Structures are given as structure tokens and as C-alpha cells.
Amino acid sequence: MPQEKDYELRLYVAGMTPKCLAAFANLKKICEEHLEGRYSIQVIDLLENPKLAQGDQILAIPTLVRKLPEPVRKIIGDLSNTEKVLVGLDLRERV
């Protein structure tokens, strides 16, 4: 489990849809609980910057991308299942 490195997270959304708002809220909560002070969140609205979707190969909305630490991980959905998010972020062992 990486300890020293910062968590660089990107949340891709498309406008202020309920799903996107829920995802942001859920992410914020999980990070505060498990990664306090070790993370940064960048929210990218693809409606404003559609070009950015290509770089991280975004299809599903919302998508959370863990840029750091390597390897890159993607978690799609509104992040309502905290356990799955933690597994996806490698904060918890896969069962």
C-alpha cells in the first residue's frame, strides 16, 4: 500500500447531473476518510473541454481516474459503493 506518494485524482463529469454531483460528493467523503492530506482532486467537465476526454480515454460518465500513484486506475459510476472505490484505488486488498 503506497504511503508516501500523493494521490492525484481526476474526476470526469459532463455537466452538473445528479450522477456527477453524487460522484463528487462520494469521492470527497472517501478521500477525507482515507487519504486525508495526501490527495488532490481535479474535476474536468467534458461539456466545457470535450478534447480532454481523449487523453484519459473517457467513455463513461462519471469516471474517476487515479493518475498517481501508478498504475493508472479508472473507476466508473457514481462511486456510491465505498468498498469498490477503495479496492479500485488500491486502498483495500481485493477479496
Add this chain to the structure above:
Amino acid sequence: MEETDVQRELSHRQLAKCPTGIQGLDEITGGGLPRGRPTLVCGGAGCGKTLLSLEFVVRGAVTYGEPGVFMSFEETSEELAKNVASLGFDLADLEKQKLLALEFVYIERSEIEETGEYDLEGLFIRLGHAIDSVGAKRVVLDTVEALFAGFPNELILRSELRRLFRWLKDKGVTTLITGERGEGTLTRHGIEEYVSDAVLLLDHRVVDQIATRRLRFIKYRGSMHGTDEYPFLIDESGFSILPVTSLGLDHEVTSERVSTGIPRLDGMLGGQGYYRGSSLLISGTAGSGKTSLAAYFADAACRRGERCLYLAFEESQNQIIRNMRSISLDLEPWVKQGLLKFHAARSTLYGLEMHLAMIHKLTNDFQPGTVIMDPITNLPIVASHNEVKSVLMRLVDFFKNRQITVLFTNLTHSGELETTTIGVSSLMDTWLLLLSAESNGERNRLFHLLKSRGMAHSNQMREFIITDQGIDLVDVYLGPGGVFTGAARLQQEAQEKAAALAAQEELERRRRVLDRKRRIMEAQVAALQAEISAEEEELQALKDKSKLQQKIAAGERERLALARKADAPEFNEGE
């Protein structure tokens, strides 16, 4: 886009079509794919879905000035560009010109964790952005089904796909969606149910170990379309579908003639040989000399300084060269000079489409003035007769458009001499028929000129002789018993000679008899004359003798009278 009232009315009545620019496809569909609607292209792996769809956008951009978006779920832009560079498509250049947007969508299942509600708005945004960036009228999604591998929630995926196709329709872009063929279904994940306008099935079928590509419209709502399976091929110029009806009959013609390589055959063809750019067929039974005749034509072409492409389907280059040497025809120097090029490949080596592709490629590379295909007989092994016929039709058109004289040889079986196995005779301008006639325990070659369009040609049969000196055509001997060839002809000729000789001898003999008779007669005449003259001489002698006697008698009398001292002269005659 401005439309006149008539056009608008027509487009109401008839579905607007979006021309694909793909050779043959627009002819089958009567103008192209349904404009502004999605079309599904499905087929097994390696059947050409990606190429077809890519050609659709490239042709649209290049030929019709309609920009396009190619969204690839399988290959990166670089891979795509590399794959189609051999077809002469420069994707990077098209991208630079804002005629094409390539969008590579990468899905890696292992990187994705799913939690809670989501949709595929990202895909919509990317596609929408790509469409807007070039003002696309055409869109390709290759293969959208890859999404099923990346997103386990099929319910979401299906509803999103349905939304996607609806959205594309609303945008008014003509879309091609490719899908891998599944077991018992058109596509693996059944996306055909969302695409209800047109479904095109590509097929790469292996029959008797030979693969042929075929294409069929399963569905084309609201439009007339060909429902048959059409063979197609993929070559360096891209896709080409072979609709049987597509005959470009507008090629230029020339009245220039080219020699057949055999003076007497030239003579039979109006004295000048074949027309340049015409299609020739030599058909004949086995061993009737088709290849020899073809080789002579090749030789004649090279003598004119023309390049000749020899497509040998049954013999190797070396075998042909060796065999032709035996009839004093050396083709090797032409090969060395680069005027003659052999391409030997068994007709079963690959499918018809590959043959066509090879022939196209070779012709474009080598730029021959004459092409020989020897023989076409075995092509039906690799495809059906109809396919071969349509391919040959296309080949003939292809060559005629380039003013290339093409010579086909075809093996026929006795009994069906005047029918070609593939029924291509109607495509041919000049048709030579070689046949071997059997008589008196030997086979001899006969030669007919069945037809030759556009020239006065001989209608006579010739005997076709192949010797170690080459080919010659000789008049056949027409006797009371029919046509005599070979030994029978020689025999007949000998008999005639003998009869003439005998008549001559008889004449001589009679003359001699007459001479002798004359000489005998003359001798007889001489003898008679001699007899007469002898008798005349005798008579004279008698006359002389009697005169002498009279004289003597008169002398005697005188002497007597003298002695008697008579002086009466009257006693002289008395006594």
C-alpha cells in the same frame, strides 16, 4: 444544401442515398447507403469490415467532399494509417486537411472498476466533438461491440447504444457500424436490433479450401437493392465489388492491328491480324496447340517492342520456354530484355479475388500491351462459373479500357467444341477454335476462325501444323470423302501425284507407239517406192535392151542385106 422542388419531392418519395464511392457497391444499392441513417456492417473476423468502413469515409472525403469521423475501438490511428497506406490512403494528410477525424477509443477491462450509476456520455461527447471538429457527414464506429468487453453492465450499455444510434440519426450523419458476426446471430451482442435501416453482411467463405469474399444486403429498408451475394475483392485500390451488370462499355477503340505472329493467320484475319485492345479466345481440345499459338502471339508482341504479360496457370515459365524451343520459338531473350514477363501460378493457389488482384497489380506495374491468360479453364475450380464469368467480364473491360490486347486460352472437350466451359465466348472479339480430328489412326490439328468482330475474315478450315520449324497453317485437302488431314492428306496428295504421273507416262507411251508406227509406215513407203523405182529401172532397162536389140536387129539386117546385096530398104522392116 439547396434542393429544387422536384428533388425535394423525389427525396420524399425515395430514400436519400449517400454514395460510398466504393467500386460496385453504389451500383448494387442504387446509389449508396441510406443517407443520415446508420448501416450495420457485419461479418466474421478478417472479412474486411474495417476496410470497407474506412474506405467509406476516405472516399467520402476525397471524392464527395464529405468529411468523416472514424472511431476505432480496436486499432490506434497509427495502426489504421499504416494498414491502409498500401491502399494509397493518406489518413494523416486527410486529417491535416480537416476532412477526417480519427478517434481511437481504448478500452481496458482490467483498468476499470465499476461502482454505481453511470452512462456513456463521455463517448457521446467525444464523438460529438470529433464530428463538430471536421463538420462530419459520415461516421464509422468500428467495432462498437468492443464496449461490451469493457462495461459489464449490459443493461446500461444497451440503453446507451440505443440512445447513441438515435442520437446519430438526429445528427443526420450517415453512419457505418461494424459488428463481429456471432453464433446464430448477425452480431455477437445482437446490436442489429438497434440498427433497423440497412444491414450489410460480409462473408469470407472457404469452399474447397479456397477463400472467396462475398457481400450481401440482408436488409435495406425503403430501397430497392440487389439481394444477391456479390463477390468482392480487396486489392491495392481498395474494395471492389463485382456486380455482374457493371460493364463499362465506353472504352475507346482503335483500328490498329497487331500481328498474330503467324503470317497465314494474319492472312485469315483480313491480312493484318487482331485488333489492338481486343479480346481473343483460343479454345481447343487437349494438345491442340493453344499454348503454342499463344506463345507465337507473345513473341510477335515482343518483336514489336511491346511488353507482354504471360499469366500461366498450368505451366511454369521454364517449362513453357523449353517447350516453345522445341518448335523453334525462343522466348528467353524477351524475358531477359524485360519485354516478356511470366507469372505462373496455379489457379487453385488462391481464390478468384486474389487472382484478380494479382492481375490488376501486375498489369499496373508492368504496363503490358498484351496479356495472355493460359488457360482460364481451371478458374471455375476456385469459384462458381458465374463468378468466373463476371470476373472475366471485368477483366476484359479492364484490359479494353487500357487498350491491352488480351488472349485467353480455354480447354474444351470434344463434343462441346463450340461452347466454352465458362460461357465467355460472347465477351470475345475473336475466337479461334483448334480441334484435333481423328482419322486413319492418327490425330491432326484443325483450325477454324469462329468469329472475328469487325473484320472480313476467312471462313475456311486450315490444318494447323506444329513442326520443329514452328507453326504453319496449310490448306486442308477437300476431297470427295471430306476433309483430309495429316497422313491422309499426304496420301491423297501422293495418289494424285501418282495418277498424274501415270497419265503422263501413258501419253509418252502412246507417243512412242505412234512414232514407231510412223517410222514403220515411212519405211514401208520407202520400200514401196524403192520397189517402184526398181521396176521403173527394170522397165527402162528392158526398153533400152529392146532398143538395142532393134538396133542390133536393124544392124544385122543391114549387114544381111548388105550381104545379100539387096537394095530394097522395104525389107528392113518386113520379116
